Amino acid sequence: MKSPACKARSNQDQVRGAMVRALRQWLENHELPAIIAAVLGVVVTLSVLLVVGGYLEVTP
Secondary structure (H helix, E strand, O other): OOOHHHHHHHHHHHHHHHHHHHHHHHHHHHHHHHHHHHHHHHHHHHHHHHHHHHHHHHOO
8 A cells, every 4th residue: 555645746746747748739739839929928928017017116
């Protein structure tokens, strides 16, 4: 019989394996254009948040 810690580690490995497979499948399906769009989306969102936040911080 496995200990609870061993079972938890086994479950974590299964979840990690499923996540890795899902990520690989997504990358194979969407490839480079989706990755570029996601990175640009994150960069634009962060820059807008910083600019708007800075503006709101300095205006009375």
